[in-house]
Amino acid sequence: MSSLLIIGGSDAGVSAGLRARQIDPTLTVTMVLADAFPNYSICGLPFYLSGEVGDWHQLAHRSLADIEGQGIQVRLSTRVRDIDPREHTLRAETASGATEILAYDRLMIGTGAEPVRPPIQGLEQNGVFTLHTMEDSFAIARYLENSRPQRVLIIGAGYIGLEMADALSHRQLEVTVVEQMPAVLPTVDPALGLPLETYLQNHGVIVHTGVRIEKIRNSQADDRGLRVIGDHHFEKEVDMVLVVVGVKPVNALAQSAGIRLGVRGAIQVDRTMATNQPDIYAAGDCVETYHRLLNRTTYLPLGTTAHKQGRVAGENAAGGHREYAGSLGTQVVKVFDWAIARTGFKDQEAQAAGYHPFTSEFRVWDHKAYYPGARELVFRLTGDLHTGQLLGAQLMGHWQAAVAKRIDIFAMALYQQMSMAEVLNVDLSYTPPLGSPWDAVQMAVEDWIQQVRAGNP
């Protein structure tokens, strides 16, 4: 009887454990967690902090009992200190400070990511937070409860930054968002980021773009206040600062065990999710991600990816043979009533990958305008001028206009490397309240084709 040890109890770890037990029900699977929160939805933290999710326990994808019910032994609050790949053992420290040696036949590392701490003076001050773990969110919840901040400044207008702007507006705080790039949500084109900025402002969010924050000081006027200072003479007094400028892989444990690191310090894995050390797999936010369109690895930490990679790692660790099919970089975020989504490449990414991209913009109703409640969708489609291949799609509109699932239609097409013209062939559904005889996604594709035909690019 062989054993699988899993370090980390978030998406990748739990997926690996469940899949391994599915493949080989005789396998002994043990999951070692540094904290006490197995399988919590990190993506759900903003909705807990907004007050929309009343009880943080609801954020668990699965309860501890569910996981144990699948035959996975779980060791909470146990921190792995080092791995000995030759001996197939690891040394762990329990909550009480005791040290244990644990042996494994196969090991799966799912240590995840941690927030990037940018070079800003004063990040250690009271009232300054990052947001990535359950502990982070408890600290923020306590501060919101006890210190009753009125004004919050969010550094970073990515997915989490904008979700938190929504969440804290929901709690009636005055929210300021500061983004170093020229437009909010830099993962999509500024052509979408700029109207989104106006939309945020219409919801009372103060937005500053093109500003780099340099230091955070105690206020002289107000002993609870924080003075946030940036370039271009930016200065703002607030009661709370949230630093959400991205994450980086947690890699120290792997590195010290002689596991090779790759892109941006992420653990190097092949498509079976194996590392360079024998019998050691890794998955999730701590690893490089194979990108299906790039046909090479990149760093793209996402929950969806962690689940898929964990599943592959678990299958292979249990003796299976599976390759990770690759990420397309599909993402969606809901901010107030808008959803903004993307999949595949933006124009400059396609160019960097050696394509000859053209990106079109197209606006259309989500369903037949004669039926009440039609919402405008804004598409930005990227395709290759030489081959007509679809390379990427961006979409923004009201969340009820099926933005997320429409971007998934493009994800399906990208997965199969379909051409723009071929997307027009697909028999998609139609009824006037929910679509058009050619769905909005197909009308956007037709517009791309016609723009290319007309020699627009």
Add this chain to the structure above:
Amino acid sequence: MSSLLIIGGSDAGVSAGLRARQIDPTLTVTMVLADAFPNYSICGLPFYLSGEVGDWHQLAHRSLADIEGQGIQVRLSTRVRDIDPREHTLRAETASGATEILAYDRLMIGTGAEPVRPPIQGLEQNGVFTLHTMEDSFAIARYLENSRPQRVLIIGAGYIGLEMADALSHRQLEVTVVEQMPAVLPTVDPALGLPLETYLQNHGVIVHTGVRIEKIRNSQADDRGLRVIGDHHFEKEVDMVLVVVGVKPVNALAQSAGIRLGVRGAIQVDRTMATNQPDIYAAGDCVETYHRLLNRTTYLPLGTTAHKQGRVAGENAAGGHREYAGSLGTQVVKVFDWAIARTGFKDQEAQAAGYHPFTSEFRVWDHKAYYPGARELVFRLTGDLHTGQLLGAQLMGHWQAAVAKRIDIFAMALYQQMSMAEVLNVDLSYTPPLGSPWDAVQMAVEDWIQQVRAGNP
């Protein structure tokens, strides 16, 4: 300079005309319509009759001016009497009764379909209607306005029948639906039809299934009333009857010109949409439809299909080379707040096509349940037990739960003949308010795989 003549001005005809002009802007394109309503949305008629669309002019996909603006000459109220394929001419009768001979280089027939009139006695009576054309809907609108019926009986619980049940409930009429099959909406499994029946009843619709209507008589009690009589002792007194039991191809003109007919009397076409007569194309509700999964033709008249076929016919008529990619039978209908959708095969259809199908049923929330507003989705997935190939999907749930676009994800997979396991590989979007790390569609697929693995079938 060559000429294209188009008979019919609905989806197929207009699509053919527009595409032909795109391919060859020098082509003379003339469209001959029997009525005065080019490019009207037949699918929109229930929403006009419900009162949700205030003005019937809004139902036009394009105005006459739009069509003419694309260089298409339109002849309204002109009925084609016969076609001479050898001479490349047709004889038409104008509104004034004059006869004209029109010559063509290429001809495209888009005569559409007409309602099936079932063998029921008394269909000719005042207060009994079919619904397929603009004229039909005007007649119904006038009757609703002038005769103020209180009680309506709808024969047929297909898409139009259920949309009209919703529409006339919206107008505060007492609505009874009678369906000959054992469950409403026979295009999906009774496992969905039966809960849908309860849902209709909860919205005040009276539903009778397994009843075949035999005659409609004048009421003895009420001179305005109609007595509707069926088998199993069914009798009901109402003020209005709507007969919506499907459509059949309008084929007499084609047949008299020596054009070969196929499945259910529909015009036989190859995948270029060419008929057996030289230079004559046909598309839309009057033709056989190539089914991509069946790899043969069937009769499946839908607006989406008519647009795609018309486009192919237009391209080829203008000298292009394009094949129709085929239908997947993708359909969706909104009834009150539910959407019910399908694509591909149901179990018995897959069996008839030579597969070894297994159909699973799976219920899941549309998004993470911890975020407010989660709605239950019911999936029925059909796949092949030997190969794991996805063969079909049915889905029912609240329309805001992206039912239509989720069925389209399956349509994309069917188009590419993907296996169930491969659907799990695709990087679909996720944010807690709009989905799950494995989207609901993927959870349903995983459930199908696990049921097969567990030897459920």
